[in-house]
Amino acid sequence: MNPNKALWEKGDFGRIAETMRESGEALVATLGVTEGMDVLDLGCGDGTTAIPSAKLGADVVGVDIASNLVAAGNARAESLGLANCRFQEGDASDLNELEDDSFDLVVSIFGAMFAPKPFDVAREMVRVTRPGGRIVMGNWIPNDPTLVAQILKVSAAYSPPPPEGFVSPMTWGVEENVVERFTAAGVPAEDISCERDSYTFAFASTPSEFVAAFRTYYGPTMNAFDAAAADGREAELQSELEALFEAQNTSPSPDSTSISATFLRVTVAV
Ligand SMILES: C[S@@+](CC[C@H](N)C(=O)[O-])C[C@H]1O[C@@H](n2cnc3c(N)ncnc32)[C@H](O)[C@@H]1O
Numbered sequence: 001m002n003p004n005k006a007l008w009e010k011g012d013f014g015r016i017a018e019t020m021r022e023s024g025e026a027l028v029a030t031l032g033v034t035e036g037m038d039v040l041d042l043g044c045g046d047g048t049t050a051i052p053s054a055k056l057g058a059d060v061v062g063v064d065i066a067s068n069l070v071a072a073g074n075a076r077a078e079s080l081g082l083a084n085c086r087f088q089e090g091d092a093s094d095l096n097e098l099e100d101d102s103f104d105l106v107v108s109i110f111g112a113m114f115a116p117k118p119f120d121v122a123r124e125m126v127r128v129t130r131p132g133g134r135i136v137m138g139n140w141i142p143n144d145p146t147l148v149a150q151i152l153k154v155s156a157a158y159s160p161p162p163p164e165g166f167v168s169p170m171t172w173g174v175e176e177n178v179v180e181r182f183t184a185a186g187v188p189a190e191d192i193s194c195e196r197d198s199y200t201f202a203f204a205s206t207p208s209e210f211v212a213a214f215r216t217y218y219g220p221t222m223n224a225f226d227a228a229a230a231d232g233r234e235a236e237l238q239s240e241l242e243a244l245f246e247a248q249n250t251s252p253s254p255d256s257t258s259i260s261a262t263f264l265r266v267t268v269a270v
Contacts (some may be wrong), residue, residue, distance in 0.1 A: 004091075004116055007219040008066040014046040015217040019210075023199040024048035024109070031105065031136060034056045040103040040128060042092050043111015046072035047085070053107070054085035062260040063090040063098070064111070092124060093117040101130045109138035110148075110263070113172035122181035126270055138197070140261075141173035147201065147248050147261040149173075151214065153246065155224035158237050173264045176179075182268050199266040203257040207245035210257045211238065 028049050033039065035057030041050035044062030046069050054060040062073050064087065073087035090097055092108070092115035104154065106129050112121050125135050140148045152170065162168075171177045175194045182192050203210040214221040215238070228237040251258040 002065075002091075003013050004114070005065045006113070007223065008064075009068050010219040011169050011217040011222050013066070013069055013218065014072045015213055017048050019201045019203045019213075020048050020199065022202055025052045027109065027138070027197075027199070028052040028056070028107075031107065033105065037105060038103045040098070040132075042095075042106060042108040042125065043114060044073060044087065045069050045111070046196050049085065049107050049109050050085055050087070051076060051080065051082065053105075054082045055080075058084065058105075060080045060085040061098075061103075062087040063092070065089065065091050065115070086237040088112050091122045095124045095128055098128045100127050101224045102128050104130055104133045106133070106135045108136075108244070110140060112137065113139045116167065118167055118172060118177070118181050119184055119217065123185040126182065126187060126268070129270040131262070131270060133270050135266070135270060137172070137178075137264075137266040137268075138199070139172040139178070139264045139266060140170060141196075141264050142168070142170035144173070144262050146198075147259050148263075149261075150244050150248075151241065152220060154197065154237070154240050155220050158224045158228040158231070158233060160227060175264070178264070178266050187268055187270065191269040193267050195265050196262055198260045198262050201257070201259045201261065203259075204259065205255060207249045207257045207259075210259075211241045214241070 033056040038056040039053045039058040039060045041062040044050045044064050050060045050062040064070050067089055070089050071089045077085040092112040106125050115121050133151050179189050179192050183189055215225055228234045248259045250256050
């Protein structure tokens with residue numbers, strides 16, 4: 001089984017995505033989505049950005065490698081009566097099922113960054129975007145002090161080293177890499193811009209319960225706990241993550257968690 005697919009089909013990322021809906025909608029509101037626009041949401045999960053784009057009247061295709069998330073996205077679109085939003089399985093490194101110049105906007109929020117072969121990913125995103133269209137990516141930033149970069153860093157410290165040749169998804173959070181990958185796909189450097197933005201996770205219980213949700217449903221954290229268990233270090237990983245979540249929480253209520261995380265927002269004019 002493709003390890004990239006296995007990682008994201010593990011658990012249920014939708015349970016984490018539920019905490020990201022407000023920021024997803026807020027981000028989509030800044031994208032200039034209009035009625036009838038063709039939008040691809042790549043690495044769409046269960047539709048945190050695809051569904052708000054469809055609510056604005058765009059014709060949306062969500063592509064994700066995880067079949068459980070594709071099914072969840074289609075169920076959400078159906079329950080909302082959004083006939084203009086469909087989800088299908090696919091790999092951001094090879095979008096062979098999608099034709100050239102198909103979309104006005106390709107969005108990938110913390111999605112395509114997780115696909116292997118980043119140069120292929122950039123080339124595929126450019127290929128399926130119409131001339132005059134745009135690509136918008138959200139990428140976590142390596143060594144950033146905020147939540148997700150730290151979860152992935154802590155998780156990596158408990159996990160076996162990646163296989164040789166593995167390119168870390170976090171390299172997508174470095175501007176020079178982004179420019180290198182999109183220029184290799186034929187986009188002039190001046191048409192690529194990067195800025196910092198933030199996403200807020202809103203969870204309806206304590207930071208400790210939020211850690212439990214990551215441990216139960218988020219593939220990378222589940223794998224880290226499996227590796228930590230093999231070394232007898234589960235309790236250590238648990239307390240490291242609890243300290244992280246507590247420190248980042250800004251909710252004034254003891255019964256809820258609100259954590260803002262910084263990401264690199266990439267815009268490419270095609
Ligand atoms: C952190 S989640 C983000 C999901 C969604 N964009 C959101 O904001 O909720 C990462 C997503 O990327 C998907 N993904 C990982 N590797 C992929 C690949 N090679 N091709 C397509 N999707 C991929 C995962 O299945 C998962 O849904």
